[in-house]
Amino acid sequence: MKSIYLTEPRQLEIREEPIPIPQEHEVLVKIAYCGICTLEQRLFDGQRKIYYPIIPGHEASAVVVTIGKQVRTSVSEGDHVVLDLVNRCHACPACISGNSNLCENRFKKGQRVLGAFSQYMVVRPDQLQTIPESLPLEQAALTEPLACCIRSLHKVKASLGDTILISGAGTMGLLHVKTALVMGIRVIVSDVDASRLAYAKKIGADAVVDPSDGEAFTELIMSMTWGRGVDSCVITTPAICAVESAIKVLAPSGTINIYTSYGDKPNLPIDMNTIHRNEFVITGSEGRSENDFYTATRALVNRKVVVDDLVSRIYPMEQATEAVEAAASGAMYRVLLDMEV
Ligand SMILES: [Zn+2]
Ligand SMILES: [Zn+2]
Known part of the structure; x- marks a missing residue:
């Protein structure tokens, strides 16, 4: 062999x-x-x-x-x-x-x-x-990358009725989108690549937005969430500005998951008072447990995530x-x- x-x-x-x-x-x-x-x-x-x-x-x-x-x-x-x-x-x-x-x-x-x-x-x-x-x-x-997304969505406690921001529309971003949609979650996708955004929209994202224009980005998300912001956000791109933008549109008590890994060791672009006053939850997700893997297998086999x-x-x-x-x-x-x- x-x-x-x-x-x-x-x-x-x-x-x-x-x-x-x-x-x-x-x-x-x-x-x-x-x-x-x-x-x-x-x-x-x-x-x-x-x-x-x-x-x-x-x-x-x-x-x-x-x-x-x-x-x-x-x-x-x-x-x-x-x-x-x-x-x-x-x-x-x-x-x-x-x-x-x-x-x-x-x-x-x-x-x-x-x-x-x-x-x-x-x-x-x-x-x-x-x-x-x-x-x-x-x-x-x-199955394995899907299992990692399932873990990620559990970490932000995403559930029916929520609005989530998926930052980055590469393979992992889109797997998050597909999974979140079948969970009954409203999905907003941000990316700087117009063709990737178009594809995210095609597979069912409720809204897509280029975060380069910070004002338009914040305005769109706030108008979609009655001025509150998103319940959670998953960062699938290692661009630091993605975290910066996401924090600006996170609702009080919202959760942000650092899903991506980074080549270097960047610090969080946020002051501690903002976390304190808004009860923001900042988490990471790394890989998947056997339970996440089993869930991913069944979701693929049942054709719930295609x-x-x-x-x-x-x-x-x-x-x-x-x-x-x-x-x-x-x-x-x-x-x-x-x-x-
Ligand atoms: Zn992998
Ligand atoms: Zn062990």
Whole structure:
């Protein structure tokens, strides 16, 4: 089988290696598609480092090949599955308290981190969810990013009747839009790219706005919310001005979620009195718990969130470098690797 290793920044190398043999409590899967997330882009350009050499990839769909004798789930050979590739220890305080996305041991040395840029993979049974064959494996590869959006919307306690501002209309922004809409939430999307705004509108956003003209931006949102502002806001773009604009239109007791990660370490552009007087809640969301992943799987399987339009291009695994560069260009929504070819 072939695996794609990142050996140093900007160096991807395809290596031929034996198909791994699962232990009695493990499952061998054949990867179908794997998405290229910001994490993979940052690993590639060297902004983020885990270890070298590393097999990137954490947004994968797959087919079950072999099941270890001690595996006690209902999974069968040939099942289509989606993979939840966080190493959750199920024993640390984060895991036990329902925040396994923050598992203290998820990056612990000596274990595989990520790994789905490979044709075969051995996983634990709790790292997979079965899906019906009616859900295309290409679309199923978006389970992980959808799970992250579900966590994000829970963090801002978004619910029926709310108005939310989604800042940034890239793949993650649009996944938030689609999810929020099926939850009965009114959605306003901000972005500086007119074509992205047009697409957000096309998929159902209630309003779209370019935040470059600060006055028009504030006016539109205030007029839509009876002068109160939005109940919550999710920041999916690392532009600092996005946080600045969002705070100006957040209703008292509103919540803002820093969903994006940043290349550097910017400070919040807000004074503490404004937070104090308005009881603003500022949170972050990082990855997803197994519960979020399960919710995402069901939402995709039930076709409540449909993501086929967010897969912009599929590259064969041999063209991994081109694929990562295309994903990083910002000109597309999700780029996938086809691991079969
Ligand atoms: Zn991801
Ligand atoms: Zn843990």
